[in-house]
Amino acid sequence: MKGAVLNVDANGAPVDITAKSSAYLPVQEACIHKIKHVEEAGVVPGIREEFVIFGENDDDLKPEVNPIVGANKGGVVALVEDLRAFVVSFSQVSTVSP
Known part of the structure; x- marks a missing residue:
C-alpha cells in the first residue's frame, strides 16, 4: 500500500x-x-x-505466494502483477509444511 x-x-x-x-x-x-x-x-x-x-x-x-510459473538455476519464479519475478532461492524452499 x-x-x-x-x-x-x-x-x-x-x-x-x-x-x-x-x-x-x-x-x-x-x-x-x-x-x-x-x-x-x-x-x-x-x-x-x-x-x-x-x-x-x-x-x-505468511503472505500468499503468487502463482509459481517456473524456476531458474537460483530458485523459484512467480508472476507478480503480470511480470515474472524471482521470489525465493532453492535453499529457502521446503517441501515440508510448517
Missing part, C-alpha cells in the same frame, strides 16, 4: 498509511543489505512509496 514516511529515528521510520495508526518500517526491513540507518536505503521524511504491510500475528506474517 502507498504510504508517506513521517520521520526517521535510530530504529526505523513511522509511515502514514492513511489508517487509524501509522505503520513502522524497521531499519532491518528497509533494505536487503545490512544498514545502520533507513536513510541509507533512501527512506527520508516525506518520501511516498509502496510498502508491504504485515500484521502482528503469525498468520499475517
Whole structure:
C-alpha cells in the first residue's frame, strides 16, 4: 500500500498509511543489505512509496505466494502483477509444511 514516511529515528521510520495508526518500517526491513540507518536505503521524511504491510500475528506474517510459473538455476519464479519475478532461492524452499 502507498504510504508517506513521517520521520526517521535510530530504529526505523513511522509511515502514514492513511489508517487509524501509522505503520513502522524497521531499519532491518528497509533494505536487503545490512544498514545502520533507513536513510541509507533512501527512506527520508516525506518520501511516498509502496510498502508491504504485515500484521502482528503469525498468520499475517505468511503472505500468499503468487502463482509459481517456473524456476531458474537460483530458485523459484512467480508472476507478480503480470511480470515474472524471482521470489525465493532453492535453499529457502521446503517441501515440508510448517
